[in-house]
Structure formats: C-alpha cells, structure tokens
Amino acid sequence: MDSDKILYYAGSADEIIEELEKLKPGIQGRINATPDNVESGLAKLVLTLIELIRKLIEKQAMRRIDGNSLSESQIEELGETLMKLEKKMEELKGIFNLTDKDLNLNLGPLGDLM
Secondary structure, eight states, rough: OOTTOOOOOOOOOOHHHHHHHHHHHHHTTOOOOOOTHHHHHHHHHHHHHHHHHHHHHHHHHHHHTTTTTTTHHHHHHHHHHHHHHHHHHHHHHTTTTOTTGGOOBBGGGGGGGO
C-alpha cells in the first residue's frame, strides 16, 4: 500500500470545503455529463471539436492564400464556406445556450484548448 495516499481525513468540514474549493478552477472547464445534462455536455464536446477544426481550417486557408496557391474563385468559395460554417456554429451555440468561453476546454496541465 502506498504511504503517500490519504485513506482517511479527520479534518473539519470547513477544511474539507476549503480543499475542494482549491480544486474548482481546474474542473470548471471540463465537461460534466450527468443524466440531467448529457445532451448539453455532448453538444459542448462536439461543438468544441468542430470549432477547433474550423480554426485550423481557417489558418490553413490563410497560409494558402498568402502562398498564392489558390485561384480567385477558390478564395471566394473558401471564404463563403467559412462564413457559413461560422454562422451555423453561432446558431448551434444559441440552441444549446453555449458561448465561445464554454467551448474552450481545460486540458489540465496542458492548459486551455483554444
């Protein structure tokens, strides 16, 4: 048995609450799926992944535009597609009552996703 594990803590309730409050900032950005909020939690996860991919596509598109590897019609089509995707994301965030801040997951020691 590991001697560094706490198997029993006989501190006061206030001390326990204080320790739990210290943990709160690290878990606030995580998805907390329960039977009551599973739909919202799943929507948050899916929209977070879509938003991450959308941002990566935008960056890649800007690199291609800066590198002159796209024609004028391709640039226009790409811009229109990205605008439609952004509009749809705003619509979906509204449906699930999510904000941009909600889509930024905390990855623990790695920091925030976006």
